[in-house]
Amino acid sequence: MSAAPLVDLKNVGRTFDVSKPWLNRVIERRPRQFLAAVTDVSFGIAPRETFALVGESGSGKSTVAKLTVGLISPTAGDVIIAGVSMNDPRRRAERQRLRRRIQMVFQDPYASLNPRRRAAAIIAEPIRAFGLIRRRADVAEQAHELLRLVGLDPADGDKYPHEFSGGQRQRVAIARALASRPDFIVCDEPTSALDVSVQAQILNLMRDLQDRLGLTYLFISHNLAVVRHMARRIGVMYLGRLVEVAPTAELFATPRHPYTRMLLDAVPDLEMTGRPRKPVEGEIPNPIDPPQGCAFHPRCPFANARCRAERPQLLPAGAALVACHGVEEARL
Amino acid sequence: MTQALLSVRNLRVEFPTRRGTLVAVDDVSFDIMPGEVLGVVGESGAGKSLTGTAIIGLLEPPGRIGAGEILLKGERIDDLPPERLRRIRGRRIGMVFQDPLTSLNPLYRIGDQLIETLLTHTKASAAAARRRALALLAEVGIPAPEARIDHYPHQFSGGMRQRVVLALALAANPELIIADEPTTALDVSVQAQIIALLKRLCRDHGTAVMLITHDMGVIAETADRVAVMYAGRIVEIGAVRDVVKAPLHPYTVGLMGSIPKPAGDAPRLTQIPGTMPRLTAMPPGCAFHPRCPRAFAPCPTQRPDLKPHGSAQVACWLFEPAAASAEAGG
Numbered sequence: 001m002s003a004a005p006l007v008d009l010k011n012v013g014r015t016f017d018v019s020k021p022w023l024n025r026v027i028e029r030r031p032r033q034f035l036a037a038v039t040d041v042s043f044g045i046a047p048r049e050t051f052a053l054v055g056e057s058g059s060g061k062s063t064v065a066k067l068t069v070g071l072i073s074p075t076a077g078d079v080i081i082a083g084v085s086m087n088d089p090r091r092r093a094e095r096q097r098l099r100r101r102i103q104m105v106f107q108d109p110y111a112s113l114n115p116r117r118r119a120a121a122i123i124a125e126p127i128r129a130f131g132l133i134r135r136r137a138d139v140a141e142q143a144h145e146l147l148r149l150v151g152l153d154p155a156d157g158d159k160y161p162h163e164f165s166g167g168q169r170q171r172v173a174i175a176r177a178l179a180s181r182p183d184f185i186v187c188d189e190p191t192s193a194l195d196v197s198v199q200a201q202i203l204n205l206m207r208d209l210q211d212r213l214g215l216t217y218l219f220i221s222h223n224l225a226v227v228r229h230m231a232r233r234i235g236v237m238y239l240g241r242l243v244e245v246a247p248t249a250e251l252f253a254t255p256r257h258p259y260t261r262m263l264l265d266a267v268p269d270l271e272m273t274g275r276p277r278k279p280v281e282g283e284i285p286n287p288i289d290p291p292q293g294c295a296f297h298p299r300c301p302f303a304n305a306r307c308r309a310e311r312p313q314l315l316p317a318g319a320a321l322v323a324c325h326g327v328e329e330a331r332l
Numbered sequence: 333m334t335q336a337l338l339s340v341r342n343l344r345v346e347f348p349t350r351r352g353t354l355v356a357v358d359d360v361s362f363d364i365m366p367g368e369v370l371g372v373v374g375e376s377g378a379g380k381s382l383t384g385t386a387i388i389g390l391l392e393p394p395g396r397i398g399a400g401e402i403l404l405k406g407e408r409i410d411d412l413p414p415e416r417l418r419r420i421r422g423r424r425i426g427m428v429f430q431d432p433l434t435s436l437n438p439l440y441r442i443g444d445q446l447i448e449t450l451l452t453h454t455k456a457s458a459a460a461a462r463r464r465a466l467a468l469l470a471e472v473g474i475p476a477p478e479a480r481i482d483h484y485p486h487q488f489s490g491g492m493r494q495r496v497v498l499a500l501a502l503a504a505n506p507e508l509i510i511a512d513e514p515t516t517a518l519d520v521s522v523q524a525q526i527i528a529l530l531k532r533l534c535r536d537h538g539t540a541v542m543l544i545t546h547d548m549g550v551i552a553e554t555a556d557r558v559a560v561m562y563a564g565r566i567v568e569i570g571a572v573r574d575v576v577k578a579p580l581h582p583y584t585v586g587l588m589g590s591i592p593k594p595a596g597d598a599p600r601l602t603q604i605p606g607t608m609p610r611l612t613a614m615p616p617g618c619a620f621h622p623r624c625p626r627a628f629a630p631c632p633t634q635r636p637d638l639k640p641h642g643s644a645q646v647a648c649w650l651f652e653p654a655a656a657s658a659e660a661g662g
Binding site: 056057165166167168195196197198199200201203204207222223224225226228229262263265266267268269270271279280283284 | 375376489491492519520521522523524525527528546547548549550552553576586587589590591592593600601602603604605607608
């Protein structure tokens, strides 16, 4: 990365208190329980870059998305956007100004739009909230402009969310995200609720908008093919930690971490090459009680004593960063 | 030629409403041979799940079979009284649904659910049924079946639950399994395990599978033949390699192009403009013509039938010699 990162996560962590109520703890003599959803996650995103996070359910990728936009606050580390810490109480005023530049698109376009409001009102909300345009007629004109930008008809602004199909709703959600003229959009599984032909429309739209408006994306998905299509760099998460960060081509050509290899091997083979595949072993462990050492060692075919005892750090390997003792010792 | 295990002939599923009858599945015909895996692929609303539920007689009222026949080894099963159909369901046709949590009863131990199925459909004694249940759990890859057999569904992970559902479907050694999106709720690594398991079990038992999914990748991995559905009709059916590598129908071409390829580096995905029509506003002629890049004269008015083309069958005017030459001439 040559340019200074627009978004910089430094050793971000978040634990949730999942203890039972006080009385239960006293009666059942149980201690408090904590779930480390995200631990020690660091990455930077350059302006106009798309950085993607992939992982299976429970890997903490959606928690990272919420931490990045500030929907939840980290219990460790810091999120720095455009040089401003999102958690420093002294920089509140700067942070408020920064909020406008950060937006989010959610997975489920059925749940993320208010069913009682018309599309134009939904899209105009950020314009009003940030006081970007004062005159009512100009706000309406801007909402129509945004509808055109995402490929809808300005007349669609009078419709309610239930009158749209899933793909059209996601276009409305994108128009709303664009309304405050952001430079950074966090997309949390933006197409996983959509059919594949509609997914293609939305992915194409998002790339076009990035080129036209110079947007920076944090793109979160469980779908490796989608991530490959969208991102320049990819971070692979497992049980709340980054296990590998690599440029897209590098990650797919030479996956280094055994979990990344397993994940790539598990993708259904649409090309029907008949390549031999290793059977996938095991499932993600319970994050309340993660394994000692490397969290992946119970499923890893290459694990040894060191993997079971010592947690690996994210270290450079070629153009990638990999958290694996085996890669570090060059035995993989 | 051997007799088809399952024959669906001109199946029509309709929903009577106050504003007229909506046709959700229209004139669908296909065969499944013994031991064959037929994939049924399509987007939401294409009618693929309704086709599956119609075959096993589980259509929710007011949905009903409006026309057509369903034959299991040459015998009609669509007009059987509910009690006789119930004996076929589970015994000769097994089912696997998308969400393993809702297809298991949360109040019963998984062992009891397996044993109940075995006692209902086979003549086994209670002790033999328990032994068979243990063997089934071991076969679907549940570790330590002796301990797990007395656990409740919530004590299993999603992947393990789907294994239990597979064991249930296989319990009575059915000839056919209808699997409706069996891996959609699962993570990709667990999905790979379940697909591998489904393939192995069906090969070992000689069970035929009707695999309903929206995921072309799962079909390419698993199926022998694939039927592509659009707006309630089959638009193309053929060997999976042909359909994936050389699709004929413009909808299949668009569907394949819109899947991000792990290997390709195209800056843009091929996209199909628009969305699938609603049942209340089905276009005349070919239902795909408003979105079709190659639509021509007959498409908006005349509906194409599924006709053989090479080893496949396709419902498109482009592949009808007379109509296509008219396009070339005009």
